[in-house]
Amino acid sequence: MSDYKTAFLKFAIDSKVLCFGEFKTKAGRLSPYFFNAGLFNDGEKLKKLGEFYAKAILDSGIEFDVLFGPAYKGIPLAASIVIALAGMDRNVPFAFNRKEAKDHGEGGSVVGAALKGRVLIVDDVISAGTSVRESVELIQSNGAEPVGVVIALDRMERGQGEKSAVQEVREQYGLPVKAVATLEDLIRYLKADPEWGGRLEAVSRYREQYGV
Numbered sequence: 001m002s003d004y005k006t007a008f009l010k011f012a013i014d015s016k017v018l019c020f021g022e023f024k025t026k027a028g029r030l031s032p033y034f035f036n037a038g039l040f041n042d043g044e045k046l047k048k049l050g051e052f053y054a055k056a057i058l059d060s061g062i063e064f065d066v067l068f069g070p071a072y073k074g075i076p077l078a079a080s081i082v083i084a085l086a087g088m089d090r091n092v093p094f095a096f097n098r099k100e101a102k103d104h105g106e107g108g109s110v111v112g113a114a115l116k117g118r119v120l121i122v123d124d125v126i127s128a129g130t131s132v133r134e135s136v137e138l139i140q141s142n143g144a145e146p147v148g149v150v151i152a153l154d155r156m157e158r159g160q161g162e163k164s165a166v167q168e169v170r171e172q173y174g175l176p177v178k179a180v181a182t183l184e185d186l187i188r189y190l191k192a193d194p195e196w197g198g199r200l201e202a203v204s205r206y207r208e209q210y211g212v
Contacts, residue, residue: 004055005181008152009189011052015045018153018186020199026127027159029210032202033186035153037073037124050080052180053122053150054088057081060178062148065117067094070135074123081122097138115142121149126165126177136173146175153186154179157210164212183207 012018016039023034040049067085069078075096082094093113100109119139123131132149139146154166154177166177187207190200 002059004052004059005185006189008052008180009186011048012153012181015039020202029206032199032206035125035155037152046076046080047084049077049152050082050084051087053077053081053152054084054090056178056180057085057120057122057150058088058090060148060150060176062120062150062176062178063118064120064147065092066113066115066119066144067092068115068119068121068135068139069094069096070121070123070131071097071099074121074131077124078122097135109138110142115139115144117144118147119144120147122151123149124152125155126151126169128159129165129169129172132169132173132175136175146173148176148178150178150180152180154182156183156207156212158212162212167212183211 009018012035017036019034019036020032021034023031025031040046067078067082069075078094078096082092085092095110095112095115098109098111115138121132121135126132126149136146149169155164156166157164159165159168163171166179169175170177187200187203190196190203
């Protein structure tokens with residue numbers, strides 16, 4: 001496992017963003033872990049989060065011209081990532097959207113850089129794929145090309161069918177989806193420390209039951 005993946009998982013656990021226990025998912029399943037990206041809620045956490053995303057983006061090899069963060073969680077995320085990339089000698093523009101188009105001033109629904117060329121979408125997770133679909137439609141309507149999606153954690157879990165939301169996005173749009181870390185990375189992380197034995201057993205059982 002890449003060093004940044006291990007460091008990211010430790011960071012998420014220490015920040016209480018990644019919690020263990022018993023949590024009911026939207027699908028009605030009882031999950032032994034929960035990832036709440038909304039708790040990356042101060043300057044230091046957001047700075048580190050942007051750096052982890054930046055490393056994952058560079059590691060992915062996806063070529064892009066503009067970074068796009070869908071409202072709302074994608075907005076501070078995209079800003080933190082481009083700041084981190086600039087610190088790694090990669091200066092890129094970013095844009096985000098409004099939920100409702102503005103009919104005065106500069107108008108429109110896109111704020112920031114123009115959506116042109118190759119656009120990389122960044123978000124916290126992919127649940128139903130709605131945010132990705134809306135982002136793809138917006139990018140294409142501006143004459144640009146969506147080239148991939150980067151998220152924080154891939155739960156690698158079946159949706160309503162046999163495929164995960166990430167797999168469905170890959171197949172439906174033909175886009176690569178890169179996660180800073182995946183459920184398999186989390187299991188390897190837990191295996192590396194005997195302290196997590198109980199949590200490892202619960203997460204592994206859940207993976208066997210609902211994983212893809």
